[in-house]
Amino acid sequence: MDEDVNAAPPTRLRAGCARLPEAPAWLDDVTGDEALAWVAERRAEAWARHASPDLDRLTRELTEVLDAPDRLPPVVSRAGMLYSFWTDADHPRGVWRRASWLSYVSGAPFRADRTIEPTEWELLLDLDALAGEWNRPLVWGGAKVLTTGPRAGGRALVTLSDGGSDTSVTREYDLDERRFIDVEDGGFLRQPSKGSLTWGDEEGEAVIVSADFGPGSLSSAGYPRQARRLSRGSDVDDAQVLVTAAPGSAAAGAVRDPWGRTWLTTMPSLYATRIWLLPEDAVCPTGAAAARAALSGETHPTLPPPTPEGDVVPTGAIRLDVPESSSAGIGRDWLTIELRAPWEVDGRSYAPGTLLGANLTDYLAGRRDLEVLFAPSPSTTLTSATWTRNHLVLTLLDDVASRLEVCTPPAPGSPAGAGWAHHWVDLTGAADLPGGPAPDSSQLRPGRPLLSVSASALDPTGSDYLWVSASGWTTPSTLAVGRLTAEGELTGMAVVRQAPARYDATGVVVTQHVATSADGTHVPYFEIGRPAGPDGTLGPVLVHAYGAFGVSLTPGYEPVTGKAWLERGGTYVVANTRGGGEYGPAWHQVALGAGRHLVVEDLTAVIESLVDRGVTRAGSVAVHGSSAGGLLVGELLVRHPDLLGAAVLEAPLLDLRRYTHLLAGPLWVPELGDPDDEAQWAWMCEHSPYELLEPGRTYPPVLLLSSTRDDRVHPAHARTMAWRLARLGQKVTYVESAEGGHSGYATSPQRARTSALIHAFAWKHATGSAETR
Structure with a gap:
């Protein structure tokens, strides 16, 4: 499971930064000896500097929260059984297991007249034991259980990675014999790549694979350009070529839907997708020569001509x-x-x-x-949709709070022109209830309950049963199952699991407010914390933001933040800046490229609103962001250091001058721009934190976190930023984990330790920041 993530990226493209100290090139070498020695030294310094009994205690408490035996187990329904991946103190890397429906619901809290029985789990795979056997830091990447044919429930495609990297392998697993099936014995295998392996027929005799097939098969971002269908016992070089993306594309893929149809896709870029239906009788090119020709753009007797855009799909494929x-x-x-x-x-x-x-x-x-099934309004947007057998269930955001709507298509034989029926699902009882101090003028729709809900089908091919989960900022998650009637009404909904509280939320109030950004746009944010005490003071403030890729930050129970911050008396703020998806495509797209400045202005406005309202004071609030959120926090750090008491950046993207030459960076050009285009660099340079540091200026304390195994955002972003800040005489702490991938952790103890450090660091530098209202 080795992967090529260690090579140094191209020569630096630095320009116009003569006043800034230049980081050494060896920091780019992910696993180079000099780089790892520097990483180890910084890590030792960080833990020595922040070591304390309080940090140790908090780490233990968070580990207990994350490994609590009575937490809600995630489950999926496959072939009549419920499957779950579970970690605990005895299994930090986790076990894959399954249970019958009868055993699972025996633990449900909805029957007061029946004794709750523990679920009887059947152990399928122990990752801790396997990691010891293989001598690798294995991290679970998911499994696809075969649900059709004579082997239904007996075979699965299991994905694992080394240390949590995006690069992974997939192997076929025999669920009855509890063993991986070797290729020599006819088992399926996907070699290390950022690709995928899925079932390709009903009997489990074929798979669809996208992977690293050799020279030219990966995009510049490292994702497969080709997908093939492989029959059992065959070599991947002899597989059918299903689809090949044009040169310069981001990725290609293929998948078989629950109803047995095969769909082909190519991605010209991050926000563009082409789709084809592959008829069952389509003749696909076969063999290594045809596959190589499709990738290189050469001709081959069995290859159809490329599409006008340069993709290669089988003759007869139907473009959607x-x-x-x-x-x-x-x-x-x-x-x-x-x-x-x-x-x-x-x-x-x-x-x-x-x-x-x-x-x-x-x-x-x-x-x-x-037919228009959903039309957005100024306050509402669609976030997801899931099919049951006869209905489409929508999850909508209304001013960043969720609700569900059921759409029912006309039944076969309905009169011409018959439209879809619509029903709302009322789940407000699971929400944070209004309360606390009297609303102020900054509040957004005060008095309404705030919650997040999600819905997914148990079996889209065979039933109208639905999983429904709900949670709020102070309300632990509830998992329920219900059935949609023919008319689309949810009936018989029963709670099958309800997570207990993980922190003391007594007196914690949830409110939603709006800040006014520089261009007059109203930017919502959530505030979670206790009202001012008798002396008029509030606890320290921690602000979290993301602001990119259309990702929405919605209400949800966060037991780690609750235990480490809220229970202690802190106030937690979540900013819904532009660049996210909280108000639909326009909310995201206005912040693309040259509009990036709006995201920084929005976050600035949120912090200024907190200052104006007396929740905190300028120069003491702690701000936290991960990945693209780390870029946002980095931008705020270099533009408005006076607003911050501390900045925490996890797996951050910081060097926009070089990001397209670092791992998956080329994929994000539609979001962030192309720095190799000097016209774009003219505005991009104003958003590159690494470039915008200034000698002689004082910045608040900075905590930078990364992972050696992150093959999505190169650790060089965080390494070089830490190096430059230190050379400028700033207070910087750098911690790079040895495993964990882009998330930064592979086990609950690792997550607990990192989270304890983040919250302790933020608390230290935000303590005493609150003034009276």
């Missing part, structure tokens, strides 16, 4: 005629199209954020009878 920027969803008989840009079809215009529905067979035949 939807906008490349849209997101298509497939049900048994229906197609949904979620728009990210305006679309005009058959003389009708549809706005971004709209969800359209159409009969799949009719649509593929050329008919464009589209």
Whole structure:
């Protein structure tokens, strides 16, 4: 499971930074001896500097929270059984297990007249034992259980990585015999890559694989450009070539849907996708020569000509005629199209954020009878959709609080023109209830409950049963199951698991506020904490933000932050800046590229709002961000150091001048811009924290965290920033974990230790920051 993440990236493209100390090139060598020696020294310094009995105690408490035996076990339903991956103190790397429905619901809290029985779990795979056997720091990457044919529930494709990196392998596992099936015995294997392996037929005699197939098979971001269908016992070089993305594309893939249809996709870029339906009788090119020719753009007797865009798909593949920027969803008989840009079809215009529905067979035949299933409003947007056998369930955000809507298509034989039916699902009883001090003028829709809900189908091919989960900032997660009636109403919903509280939330109040950004836009944020005490003081403030890639930050129970921050008396703030998806495509897209400044202005406005409201004071608030959120916090650090008491940056993207030459960086050009285009660099340079540090200026204390095994955001971003800050005489702490990948941790003890350090660091530098209201 070795992967090529250790090579040094290209020569630095530094320009215009003569006043700044230049970090040594050896910091780019991920596992180079000199770099790892420097990393080890910084890590030892960090833990020695922050060591204390309080930190040790907090680490133990957080480990207990994360490994609590009565926490809610995540489950999925496959082939009549419930599967779960579980970690605890005895199994830090985790066990994969399954249970019958009867055994699982025996532990449900909804029957007061029956004794709750512990679930009887059947152990399938012990990762701790396997890691010892293989002598590798294995991290779980998921499993795909075969659900059809004679081997249903007996075979699975298990994905594992070394240390939590994105690069992983997938191997076939025999669930009955509890063993991996070697290739020599006919088992399936995907070699190390950032690809995937899924089942390719009903009997489990074929798989669809996207992987590193050799020279030219990976995009510049490191993702596969080709997907193949491999039959059992065959060599991958002899597999059928299903799809090959054009040179310069981001990725290609293929998947078999729950109803047995095969779909091909190519991604020209991060926010563009082309889709084809592969008919069962389509003839696919086969063999290594055809595969290499498709990748190199050469001709081959069995290869069809490329599409006008340069993709190669089998003759007879049916292009799904939807906008490349849209997101298509497939049900048994229906197609949904979620728009990210305006679309005009058959003389009708549809706005971004709209969800359209159409009969799949009719649509593929050329008919464009589209029905609007969801139309966005200034406050609402669609976040996800899931199909049951007969219904489509939407999760919507309304001013960043969730609700569910059930859409039911017309039944076969309905009169011409019959429309879809719609039903709301009322789950407000699971939410944080309004309360606390009287609303102030900054509050957004005061008095309404705040919660996040999600829904997923138990079996989209066979039933209308639905998983429903809900939680709030102070309300632990609840998992329920219910059935949708023919009319789309949720009935018989029963709670099957309810997580207990993990921290003392007595007196903690949840409110939602708006700040006014520099351009007048109202930016929402959540505030979670106790009201001011008798002396008028509040606890220290920790602000979390992300602001990129359309990711929404929504209410949800966070037991680690609750234990480490809220229980102690701190106030936690979550900022919903532009760049996220809280208000649909426009909220995200306005902050792309040159609009990046809006994200920083939004976060600045949130902190200034907290200061104006007396929640904190300038120069003492702690701000935390991960990945693209680390970029945002880095931008705030270099632009407005006077606002901050501390900055915490996890797995951060910081060097925009070079990011496209570091691991997966090329994939993010549509989001952040191309620094090799000097016209774009003219505005990008204003958002590169590494470039914007200034000698002689004082910055607040900085905690930088990364992982040697992160093959998504190169650790050089954090390493070089830490090195430069230190050379400028700033207070900087750098911790790079040996494993954990982009998340930074592979086990609960590792996560607990890192989280304890983050919160202790933030508390130290934000203590005493609150003033009276």
